[in-house]
Amino acid sequence: MHSLIKRQLKKHLSDELQNNKEIANFLDAVDKSYENYDEKLSMMHRASTISSKELYEANQRLKEEADQQKNILNSLMEAIHSLTENLNEEQLFDHEKLNEFNAAYLAENISNLASKVSDMTAEKDKLLVSLEVQNQSLNNYAQMVSHDLKSPIRNINALMNWIMEDEKEKFSTNSKENCTLISQNLEKMDKLITGILNHATLGQTEELKVSFDLTETLKEIENTIFVPEHIVFEYADNLPNMYFERDRLEQLFMNLFTNAVTATEHVEKGIISIGYEHDEVYWKFSVTDNGKGIAKKHQDGLFQMFKKLETDNNATGIGLAIVKKIVVLYEGEVWLTSTENEGTTFYITLKKNS
Known part of the structure; x- marks a missing residue:
């Protein structure tokens, strides 16, 4: 018992009661009831503190889980909205429900969209198979037509040359010129057919990579x-030593070199420069000439099939299309800068590990 309480009790007791044995026992019992009071109070305080801390931590965990669930819900909402837009579907969600975590409602819409995506994937696979079959048929057709066309064209050209040799004394000047034009056009047709075949079959066969010195090539x-x-x-x-598909690289530079030579034929001293820029991911090359250049109006679509300069009547319009197709095959890019009467530079990048 606290000493102050004990003293206050004794003040109100007579001397007789203070010396009474029963009163003394009563006071001892009261005193014992206060034993370990401070310790128990401290224990209760600690227990209360621990409980409060546990409750705070539990509340924090609940808050974090609620935030995580909200973020997941928002991500799912964004994904579904994106799918509905790409699938051209009508709005599936009620705006009043956007802030509600309605798992069943969300799951139902996800299931519907997943089913649509699955159907689209199956349809896409069918189209890819059909496209592959059609491409193979077109390639076979291109090779067959090319062979069937080139053979008579070459025969006609050979016959024209024989006629010119045997009958040249009988032909007038105009007839000789006309025969020459016929031979030139037959040669152009042969090149055109070859170019179409090369473009059609490019990338259809796997080519082994080999090591080679680019300068020598x-x-x-x-x-x-x-x-x-x-x-x-x-x-x-x-210029580097390369580990690459050599035949395709030769095909690319063959077309660029031919274009550059054609562009510099009229120049007193034509210069064609091949540059290289080191890069960890891409092979980066440039082919520059000091020729006639390309007017801005002719640059658009220059890499399309049969696109050629209006002033170049001998070109087939396939060379740069082949360059473009090779570049795309190796995940690269091709572009040019040009100024009329000053020259042109073609820039080429080819991914090293494609």
């Missing part, structure tokens, strides 16, 4: 095509 291409004496090729010192 480009010089071999230079020796393969006709290059007038007044045109020179200049190769950058840092």
Whole structure:
């Protein structure tokens, strides 16, 4: 018992009662009831503190879970809205329910959209199979037509040359010129058919990668095509050793070189420069000439099939389309800068690990 309480009790007791044994026992009992009071009070305080802390932590966890559920709901809502827009579906959600976590309602709409996506995927797979079959048929058709057309064209050209040799003394000047034009047009038709076939079959066969020195390869291409004496090729010192599909790269540069030679035929001293820029992801090349350049109005669509310069009557309009297709095949880009009467630069990037 607290000493102050004990003293207050004794003040109101007579001497006789204070010395009474029963009163003494009563006061001892009261005193014992106060034993460990402070300790118990401290324990209750600690227990109350611990309970409050646990409640606070539980509330924090509940708040975090509620926020997480809200974020998941918002993400699902955004995904469904995106799907409805891409599928051209009508609005599936009631705006009044956007802030409510209605799991059944959400699940129903997700199920509906998933079913539509599944149907679209199945339809897409069917279309891809059909497209593959059609492409194979077109490629077979292109090869067959090319063979059937090229054979008589070459025969006609050979016959024209024989006639010219046997009957040239009998032909007038105009007839000789007309025969020459016929031969030129037959040669152009042969090139056109070859170009169409190359474009149609490009990328249809797998080609093994090999290691090669690019400078040596480009010089071999230079020796393969006709290059007038007044045109020179200049190769950058840092052209790399490559591990790549060599035949396709040769096809790409063959077309660019041929274009550059044609562009510089009229220049007193034509210069064609091949540059290289190091990059970790892409092979980056440039082919620059100091030729006639390309007018701005002719640059749009220059990489499309049969697109050619109005002034170039001998071109087939397929070379740059093949360049574009090869570049796309290797996840790269091709573009140009050009100024009339100053020259043109073609820029090419090809992904190294495509």
